[in-house]
Amino acid sequence: QVQLVESGGGVVQPGRSLRLSCAASGFTFSSYAMHWVRQAPGKGLEWVAVISYDGSKKYYADSVKGRFTISRDNSKNTLFLQMNSLRAEDTAVFFCARGIGEIDYWGQGTLVTVSS
Amino acid sequence: DIQMTQSPSSLSASVGDRVTITCRASQSISSYLNWYQQKPGKAPKLLIYGASSLQSGVPSKFSGSGSGTDFTLTISSLQPEDFATYYCQQSYSTPFTFGPGTKVDIK
Numbered sequence: 001q002v003q004l005v006e007s008g009g010g011v012v013q014p015g016r017s018l019r020l021s022c023a024a025s026g027f028t029f030s031s032y033a034m035h036w037v038r039q040a041p042g043k044g045l046e047w048v049a050v051i052s053y054d055g056s057k058k059y060y061a062d063s064v065k066g067r068f069t070i071s072r073d074n075s076k077n078t079l080f081l082q083m084n085s086l087r088a089e090d091t092a093v094f095f096c097a098r099g100i101g102e103i104d105y106w107g108q109g110t111l112v113t114v115s116s
Numbered sequence: 117d118i119q120m121t122q123s124p125s126s127l128s129a130s131v132g133d134r135v136t137i138t139c140r141a142s143q144s145i146s147s148y149l150n151w152y153q154q155k156p157g158k159a160p161k162l163l164i165y166g167a168s169s170l171q172s173g174v175p176s177k178f179s180g181s182g183s184g185t186d187f188t189l190t191i192s193s194l195q196p197e198d199f200a201t202y203y204c205q206q207s208y209s210t211p212f213t214f215g216p217g218t219k220v221d222i223k
Contacts, residue, residue: 035212037160045152045160045203045214059210062117095159101207102150102165109159 002026002105004096009110012086022079022096022107030054030074033100036081038092039109048094049081064090086114118142118206120215128223135191137218139204144184148208151180151189154217155200163202164189194220 008020022034036048049060049070058070069082079096093109119142129135139149147167152160162171164180167187177192191198199222204215 037214044201044217045154045205047205047212047214050210050212061211099207101148101212102162102171103152103160103205104162104165104171106159106161 002098004098004105004107006094006096006107006110009094009112011113011115013116014087014114016086017082017084018086018112020081020083020094020096020110020112022081024077024079024096024098027098027105029072029077032098034070034072034079035097035099035103036068036070036079037095037097037103037106038090038112039095040089040092043092046092051079083112086112088114090114117211118145118209118213120204120206120213122202122204122215122218124218125216126219126221128221129194130223131194131196133194135194135198135220137189137202137204137220139182139187139189139215141185141187141206141208145206145208147183148206149180149182149187150205150207151178152203152205153198153200154203160203191220196222 003025005023035050051070067085071080095109096107097103098105149167151164154160168180201217201219
């Protein structure tokens with residue numbers, strides 16, 4: 001069965017960096033585009049970034065462009081999100097998710113809290 | 117960027133009610149519209165993709181329609197497990213924006 005397990009969340013000070021990981025299993029990881037989607041506490045879903053199956057194409061939300069970098073290691077079935085220059089408004093649960101257009105599988109999320 | 121709106125933002129309904137949620141895109145997105153259900157503390161779940169295609173394993177009480185800019189999600193007979201927040205999302209062009217959500221709770 002498809003499994004997506006995020007890790008790397010935690011408490012970080014404003015301006016610092018954090019790297020999230022997502023371990024994928026149960027499907028051919030290298031055949032699928034992958035997304036990061038976040039949800040601030042008590043708020044709605046915000047799409048963050050997507051990476052193509054081979055890592056050649058990457059797209060970002062305006063709110064994170066230039067600060068966040070999505071990447072993947074198909075040899076290790078792992079998705080990453082490098083987050084730099086973090087701000088208080090980046091505080092959210094970050095979900096790793098699979099999909100070309102629609103998102104058909106989601107991880108359970110990892111909480112990132114940006115606070116001094 | 118394509119903006120997504122949903123109405124209503126919340127609704128109260130009874131078990132057995134027929135419920136309709138509307139989603140509107142700021143420009144035409146053809147049929148690249150998806151619907152998700154999210155329960156508190158859980159990851160979202162895909163219900164409908166391509167505006168009207170039912171995701172595998174999702175009960176047929178859920179249905180979607182529309183194209184262009186106007187879309188609807190209908191739940192034919194609301195059951196206790198359907199009380200949740202519902203989001204639309206466009207996958208026509210990046211950024212793949214979500215609507216603000218519609219919370220369905222018990223009357």
